[in-house]
Amino acid sequence: MRQRTFILLTAASLVLTAAGCVRETPDQDMVAATETTVTSGTSTTGTLSATTTGSTGGSVSAMSPADKEFVIQAAYTGIGEVSLSQAALSRSENAQVKSFAQRMVTDHGRGNEELQKLATVKGLALPTALDDARSETLDALRAAGRDFDARYAAQMVADHEKAVAEFENAERSVQDPDVKAWLSRTLPVLREHLGHARQLAVHR
DSSP, rough: OOOHHHHHHHHHHHHHHHHHHHHHHHHHHHHHHHHHHHHHHHHHHHHHHHHHTTTOOOSOOOOOOOOHHHHHHHHHHHHHHHHHHHHHHOOEEEEEEEEHHHHHHHHHHHHHHHHHHHHHTTOOOOSOOOOOOHHHHHHHHOOOOHHHHHHHHHHHHHHHHHHHHHHHHHHHHHOHHHHHHHHHHHHHHHHHHHHHHHHHTTTT
16 A cells, blocks of 8 residues: 555655756746847837938938038029029020020039939938029019019129039039039039029129
């Protein structure tokens, strides 16, 4: 009887020990899996965060504040010249004025497109409409009577004198190499425009 009891107790002890081993192994595996999941989740989150920030493509720019301001003002200038010259194309009856105005629309339109592509790459949003001052200038030109051609020519001289001066100053201070390259290509065109505008104004 005692021997049978001893055998039963021994068997029960072995069963309990085996059960304990079975429980221990899954628990350790679960801990390991949990740790892996947490670590993976943190790593993934960090990667997504960095990717999201880097792929915004319009809200974040590494350009200096001065470079950003130059590009934005250059965009306003380009939009202004196109708008004024489109008005001249529709209002003027003078062949020289219309020819000059068409050149302004073509050259500044191309420059605006190049600048927009550059700004997009740099993550900088550019204006797409006239600012208040240029809008007022356009309204005043549209309201002109017989002196429309003379006023348009004078405005082109004033605008290009200002633009050339701003570009020359920026040429010495702009830091971004891509912006500087665009500036260097555009400045000679502005100088040429200024020369033609002055000739146009003389004959008005």
